Amino acid sequence: MTISMEATASLDQGPPDDAVDLLAMMLRIRMFEDKVMDLFSQNLVRGSTHLCQGQEAVTVGVCSTLRPVDTMTCTYRGHGAVIAKGAALDACFGELLGRVGGLCRGKGGSMHFADFSVGAIGSNAIVGAHLPITVGAALASSYVGDDRVAVSFFGDGATNIGAFHEALNLAAIWKLPAVFVIENNQYGEYSPLRATTPIDRLARRADSYGIPGVLVDGNDVAAVRSVAQSAVQRARAGDGPTLIEADTYRQVGHSRSDPATYRPAGELDRWLAKDPILLLEQSMLARWSEADLDAVRQAAQHDVDVALETALAMPEPPLDELAKDVWA
Amino acid sequence: MSDEINYRKVIAVALADAMREDDSVLLLGEDVGAAGGAFKTTAGLFEEFGARRVRDTPISEQAIVGAAIGSALCGLRPVAEIMFADFAGVCFDQIANQLAKYRYMTAGQAHLPVTIRMANGAGAGFAAQHSQAAENWFLSIPGLKIAVPATVPDLYLLLRAAIRDNDPVLVFEHKNLFALKGPIPRDAEPLRLGVADVVRRGSDVTIVATQQMRHRSVEAAELLAQDGIEVTVIDPRTLIPFDDEAVRASLEQTARLMVVQETVQAGSWGASLIARMVQHHFELFDAPPMLISTPDTPAPYAASLEREWLPSVDDIRISARDLVNW
Numbered sequence: 286m287t288i289s290m291e292a293t294a295s296l297d298q299g300p301p302d303d304a305v306d307l308l309a310m311m312l313r314i315r316m317f318e319d320k321v322m323d324l325f326s327q328n329l330v331r332g333s334t335h336l337c338q339g340q341e342a343v344t345v346g347v348c349s350t351l352r353p354v355d356t357m358t359c360t361y362r363g364h365g366a367v368i369a370k371g372a373a374l375d376a377c378f379g380e381l382l383g384r385v386g387g388l389c390r391g392k393g394g395s396m397h398f399a400d401f402s403v404g405a406i407g408s409n410a411i412v413g414a415h416l417p418i419t420v421g422a423a424l425a426s427s428y429v430g431d432d433r434v435a436v437s438f439f440g441d442g443a444t445n446i447g448a449f450h451e452a453l454n455l456a457a458i459w460k461l462p463a464v465f466v467i468e469n470n471q472y473g474e475y476s477p478l479r480a481t482t483p484i485d486r487l488a489r490r491a492d493s494y495g496i497p498g499v500l501v502d503g504n505d506v507a508a509v510r511s512v513a514q515s516a517v518q519r520a521r522a523g524d525g526p527t528l529i530e531a532d533t534y535r536q537v538g539h540s541r542s543d544p545a546t547y548r549p550a551g552e553l554d555r556w557l558a559k560d561p562i563l564l565l566e567q568s569m570l571a572r573w574s575e576a577d578l579d580a581v582r583q584a585a586q587h588d589v590d591v592a593l594e595t596a597l598a599m600p601e602p603p604l605d606e607l608a609k610d611v612w613a
Numbered sequence: 614m615s616d617e618i619n620y621r622k623v624i625a626v627a628l629a630d631a632m633r634e635d636d637s638v639l640l641l642g643e644d645v646g647a648a649g650g651a652f653k654t655t656a657g658l659f660e661e662f663g664a665r666r667v668r669d670t671p672i673s674e675q676a677i678v679g680a681a682i683g684s685a686l687c688g689l690r691p692v693a694e695i696m697f698a699d700f701a702g703v704c705f706d707q708i709a710n711q712l713a714k715y716r717y718m719t720a721g722q723a724h725l726p727v728t729i730r731m732a733n734g735a736g737a738g739f740a741a742q743h744s745q746a747a748e749n750w751f752l753s754i755p756g757l758k759i760a761v762p763a764t765v766p767d768l769y770l771l772l773r774a775a776i777r778d779n780d781p782v783l784v785f786e787h788k789n790l791f792a793l794k795g796p797i798p799r800d801a802e803p804l805r806l807g808v809a810d811v812v813r814r815g816s817d818v819t820i821v822a823t824q825q826m827r828h829r830s831v832e833a834a835e836l837l838a839q840d841g842i843e844v845t846v847i848d849p850r851t852l853i854p855f856d857d858e859a860v861r862a863s864l865e866q867t868a869r870l871m872v873v874q875e876t877v878q879a880g881s882w883g884a885s886l887i888a889r890m891v892q893h894h895f896e897l898f899d900a901p902p903m904l905i906s907t908p909d910t911p912a913p914y915a916a917s918l919e920r921e922w923l924p925s926v927d928d929i930r931i932s933a934r935d936l937v938n939w
């Protein structure tokens with residue numbers, strides 16, 4: 286029943302033609318998240334925040350196959366996904382800082398980045414809850430007969446919540462244009478996957494829904510993109526949803542307060558050696574010079590620094606914002 | 614206006630009229646299509662509108678509500694059916710954390726024109742897990758509108774208003790009113806959510822009640838009138854928004870307030886209404902407000918027990934007399 290789809294490209298075959306753009310986006314996300322860590326230690330970020338350093342190739346690879354009209358939902362660990370979908374960095378920082386110029390005028394915060402103008406239709410802080418919503422977005426495309434695709438990013442842990450099952454089952458029987466992407470970063474909050482999940486390859490769960498399940502190296506942006514492309518094409522062609530498992534690693538703790546001491550010795554180092562940005566840069570050296578890469582790095586850092594400065598100058602929301610937007 | 618129809622059947626009439634008016638309206642739920650609904654409230658719609666617009670779902674309440682939310686975010690105007698309101702428990706997150714908050718968290722980047730229809734209430738012997746007046750579960754979640762129609766025309770008009778509304782509306786259809794008859798108000802003005810119906814006017818006591826309890830209150834009022842006690846009965850029709858002004862205006866005349874509800878006191882709309890009235894209009898009261906509720910137990914099965922559990926016409930009549938004589 287399951288159609289197997291293999292990655293048709295990988296960085297081993299050399300860098301993609303648009304490697305500079307992919308690298309720039311991954312660096313912007315990495316540098317954004319590093320800055321968030323700083324802001325956190327300065328007490329400028331309220332509540333909690335969940336960072337995605339190490340996972341950038343998944344969201345950048347997938348989103349590079351999407352158009353602004355395609356929709357994307359993601360988790361509270363979603364800064365990278367929303368930036369990869371095209372949201373402006375200054376508005377992202379503004380949201381994080383609780384400023385009126387933020388994506389959601391400071392009402393959502395770190396866990397609720399959304400920018401409908403680029404198709405980022407919501408970051409969800411309830412594990413798995415955005416999967417049924419993604420089904421609805423895909424239903425809308427199929428209902429009106431346009432060719433928009435609905436993509437959802439979620440964690441390995443989310444494959445154990447009921448909403449995952451209900452969403453994939455419904456998307457499958459209605460053959461909806463949805464792509465479900467597991468960011469398998471090996472952990473829930475603090476529990477390793479094997480402690481919570483009786484199978485080791487989550488893509489196999491696709492079998493229950495009669496849809497393709499694909500495993501991909503989530504640190505290889507070219508490989509991620511190639512499986513995403515097939516899944517998106519399949520969706521647009523009316524052949525239904527795909528489940529992609531992108532194997533990756535969360536290089537930092539789960540959230541602000543987590544030093545991640547539960548990781549076995551050597552695990553982080555093994556994954557750092559496969560850092561997605563490092564892998565892309567290494568492959569790019571076949572066609573670009575170290576100086577070229579440096580220029581990309583500097584431009585990304587400049588973008589992030591300027592965006593933060595802009596955001597820090599944004600005012601806090603006026604108090605009349607409190608009562609706005611409850612009702613249409 | 615001559616056509617009489619029952620409360621069960623007017624649902625499909627309202628849905629069909631909404632679907633003819635607007636192609637972005639679609640229905641989803643368990644057995645709503647070919648089977649015509651577990652309560653036959655969507656009978657005939659599949660035949661007229663087909664499988665694209667009348668969609669049978671798996672038994673997946675989270676996916677039903679989530680799909681409604683996602684499709685609304687992308688421009689549709691979905692009507693989701695949750696077969697029994699009690700089942701809202703299994704998709705509570707989608708209603709409470711997603712549907713209600715999506716607009717606020719995204720600072721109004723999207724509208725949520727979602728209608729959720731649910732069969733509600735006790736009196737037909739469905740026992741504890743199929744008899745709750747579940748509207749009270751949603752009172753403390755800003756972002757949801759709540760409609761509780763008691764009559765055939767109100768059900769028609771409230772459903773139409775809910776579907777046209779750009780905010781989420783939960784519409785509770787009372788199972789024990791399915792056989793009630795009334796006219797289809799096709800020529801009436803569209804109803805605004807938040808406008809009470811003053812069902813009858815009297816100067817001695819104001820009774821506020823919804824759905825099944827509205828009808829029992831009217832019956833009690835007619836009996837009281839024979840004894841010379843004149844009762845105003847107000848049906849708020851929607852709990853959010855609530856027509857406080859209709860109640861306040863009536864209190865100016867009666868100075869006595871009774872609320873009758875088909876649920877326990879704790880966390881109920883009746884308790885909230887009394888709190889607001891006492892807080893803001895204390896000077897209008899000549900007697901303590903009275904709240905008639907069910908005992909603090911789940912709904913029982915046996916006919917004798919369920920009859921005892923629900924506020925009866927006699928409970929209302931006797932309590933209203935006490936209130937007037939206070």
Ligand SMILES: Cc1ncc(C[n+]2csc(CCOP(=O)(O)OP(=O)(O)O)c2C)c(N)n1
Nearest residue numbers: 362410411412440441442443470472473474
């Ligand atoms: C329904 C629900 N249960 C629990 C939590 C608390 N929680 C937040 S993140 C998280 C771990 C989720 O793990 P995973 O799905 O793998 O995503 P990751 O955080 O690794 O990206 C948990 C348990 C929550 N937010 N929602």
Ligand SMILES: [Mg+2]
Nearest residue numbers: 440441472473
């Ligand atoms: Mg995880």
